[in-house]
Amino acid sequence: MKITKDLYQGSLALLTDFYQLTMAYAYWKSGKAEQEAVFNLFFRKHPFQSGFTIAAGLEYVVDFCNNFYFKDDDLSYLADMKNADGSPVFETAFLDYLKSLKFTCDVDAVEEGTVVFPHTPLIRVNGPLIQCQLLETALLNIINFQTLIATKAARVVLAAKGDSVLEFGLRRAQGIDGALAASRASYIGGCAATSNVMAGKLFGIPVSGTHAHSWIMSFDSEIEAFKAYADAFPEKCVFLVDTYDTVAGIKNAIEVGKILRENGKEMLGVRIDSGDLAYFSNIAREMLDEAGFPEAKVVASNDLDEHIITSLKIQEASVSVWGVGTKLVTAYDQPALGAVYKLAAIKNERGVWEPKVKVSQQSIKINIPGEHQVSRFLKNGRAVADMIFLQEHKEDKTSTTIIDPIDPTKRKRINFEDFEEISLLKPIFKKGEQIYDCPKIESIKLNAQENLQHFDKTHKRLTNPHVYPVGLEENLYQLRTDLVFKMKNYDK
Numbered sequence: 001m002k003i004t005k006d007l008y009q010g011s012l013a014l015l016t017d018f019y020q021l022t023m024a025y026a027y028w029k030s031g032k033a034e035q036e037a038v039f040n041l042f043f044r045k046h047p048f049q050s051g052f053t054i055a056a057g058l059e060y061v062v063d064f065c066n067n068f069y070f071k072d073d074d075l076s077y078l079a080d081m082k083n084a085d086g087s088p089v090f091e092t093a094f095l096d097y098l099k100s101l102k103f104t105c106d107v108d109a110v111e112e113g114t115v116v117f118p119h120t121p122l123i124r125v126n127g128p129l130i131q132c133q134l135l136e137t138a139l140l141n142i143i144n145f146q147t148l149i150a151t152k153a154a155r156v157v158l159a160a161k162g163d164s165v166l167e168f169g170l171r172r173a174q175g176i177d178g179a180l181a182a183s184r185a186s187y188i189g190g191c192a193a194t195s196n197v198m199a200g201k202l203f204g205i206p207v208s209g210t211h212a213h214s215w216i217m218s219f220d221s222e223i224e225a226f227k228a229y230a231d232a233f234p235e236k237c238v239f240l241v242d243t244y245d246t247v248a249g250i251k252n253a254i255e256v257g258k259i260l261r262e263n264g265k266e267m268l269g270v271r272i273d274s275g276d277l278a279y280f281s282n283i284a285r286e287m288l289d290e291a292g293f294p295e296a297k298v299v300a301s302n303d304l305d306e307h308i309i310t311s312l313k314i315q316e317a318s319v320s321v322w323g324v325g326t327k328l329v330t331a332y333d334q335p336a337l338g339a340v341y342k343l344a345a346i347k348n349e350r351g352v353w354e355p356k357v358k359v360s361q362q363s364i365k366i367n368i369p370g371e372h373q374v375s376r377f378l379k380n381g382r383a384v385a386d387m388i389f390l391q392e393h394k395e396d397k398t399s400t401t402i403i404d405p406i407d408p409t410k411r412k413r414i415n416f417e418d419f420e421e422i423s424l425l426k427p428i429f430k431k432g433e434q435i436y437d438c439p440k441i442e443s444i445k446l447n448a449q450e451n452l453q454h455f456d457k458t459h460k461r462l463t464n465p466h467v468y469p470v471g472l473e474e475n476l477y478q479l480r481t482d483l484v485f486k487m488k489n490y491d492k
């Protein structure tokens with residue numbers, strides 16, 4: 001899918017913070033625009049107190065980079081911007097430079113659906129400083145949201161323990177694009193289908209749904225409404241049974257289910273959207289079984305999330321399909337991921353790479369310098385640790401120690417020959433040319449499921465999960481510590 005073309009009719013170069021453009025102008029003016037740089041996009045904490053995060057959004061990023069150019073009307077908009085004294089904000093020669101700007105960066109990224117952890121780069125961009133800088137805001141916008149929602153969906157799906165989860169969020173999502181991106185990310189995270197028809201068309205996601213209370217209310221009686229629905233959709237009958245009286249509603253559904261059966265069709269199930277979902281789902285299950293409908297499913301909806309689903313499972317509710325909307329697509333309990341995009345290295349005038357750190361009072365905010373690689377180590381198919389490293393530090397080594405970037409007392413010895421080693425960052429663009437085929441959404445979803453299987457269930461626990469070890473290779477840890485000391489003048 002051409003996301004930019006289908007959704008936004010062209011380049012999204014102006015989808016950025018104004019300060020990116022002022023910095024771009026200043027880079028250009030000071031002769032730094034083409035200086036080569038490396039930026040990393042990463043997050044510092046899992047959302048929702050989760051023990052894992054699911055990467056999502058790369059296909060949008062690829063599309064954004066492929067369509068990264070300034071259109072004539074973008075440039076005239078910028079040309080019209082004035083300073084307080086009436087002078088133009090951007091001089092014409094700079095706008096001409098932007099007009100001729102072509103995307104030429106290398107981009108390496110973690111594939112969508114990959115389980116990822118704090119501090120490891122999800123995307124690494126290497127290219128002219130001005131281009132790297134101009135990508136920041138859009139890349140963060142895309143990755144922060146889709147990664148957040150894919151993770152929320154994965155948690156909801158884990159709570160559902162193999163039952164289908166339908167995403168019903170469109171009506172309460174954060175605007176049109178929020179809804180579309182959320183439906184896409186929810187599917188990647190493991191939802192079985194969406195109610196969002198446009199997301200179905202754009203992304204190839206299965207669409208599904210039942211009917212609303214208004215359908216029932218438009219008839220004189222519930223049974224009439226069920227019969228009319230069964231006439232229209234004999235193959236797709238999930239009756240919403242709680243408009244007036246849930247038990248009476250289930251009886252009516254059974255009655256119409258029998259009529260359907262006489263005509264050679266099977267009622268798919270009932271939906272309960274209010275009241276005590278444990279109590280009513282168990283009553284529905286008993287009544288359906290007794291009436292000879294053991295295959296009919298009980299669908300539950302109403303402000304569900306992973307915690308309520310877990311509770312309903314503990315209560316042995318007889319729900320087999322979960323409709324989840326608001327709390328999934330708005331990431332209700334944590335509305336932003338907080339990933340950042342930081343300069344990690346820059347090539348100086350002599351052509352030598354200089355690693356860079358931003359020093360902070362909070363050690364969690366000190367970034368990791370250099371052009372990172374990330375390896376995941378597996379033993380018998382089980383992930384044991386991730387290592388962030390610089391290629392030149394690892395060459396010729398047979399073992400190393402990884403060190404927690406925040407707490408250096410947490411360390412792990414890695415003998416490379418003991419593990420299967422997977423490189424997480426894949427080449428996506430080389431000198432501005434796309435060299436990666438974005439997978440179909442079905443294989444992204446499968447990738448997420450397979451990835452999750454590599455992790456012990458203690459990391460996937462919804463509350464207080466066991467922390468998965470992610471560390472800096474010892475030489476990188478030392479490099480970072482030395483740089484921080486240098487920037488703080490501790491060595492003087």
Ligand SMILES: Nc1ncnc2c1ncn2[C@@H]1O[C@H](COP(=O)(O)OP(=O)(O)OP(=O)(O)O)[C@@H](O)[C@H]1O
Nearest residue numbers: 273274275276277278279301302303304308311312
């Ligand atoms: N057995 C249960 N255990 C825990 N939570 C439940 C149980 N049954 C329902 N819930 C949840 O409790 C909340 C009840 O919300 P609310 O009070 O809005 O429902 P309601 O009054 O039954 O429905 P509505 O207002 O939509 O008619 C929902 O989030 C629902 O998912």
Ligand SMILES: O=P(O)(O)OC[C@H]1O[C@H](OP(=O)(O)OP(=O)(O)O)[C@H](O)[C@@H]1O
Nearest residue numbers: 168273301302303304323324325326327
């Ligand atoms: O609760 P969510 O997880 O967002 O799932 C979607 C909700 O949207 C629909 O009803 P709507 O909320 O429009 O009306 P209702 O709450 O009055 O049933 C549906 O019946 C669900 O309850």
Ligand SMILES: O=C(O)c1cccnc1
Nearest residue numbers: 168195208209210211323
């Ligand atoms: O199909 C449904 O049942 C549905 C769709 C959107 C929101 N709530 C329910």
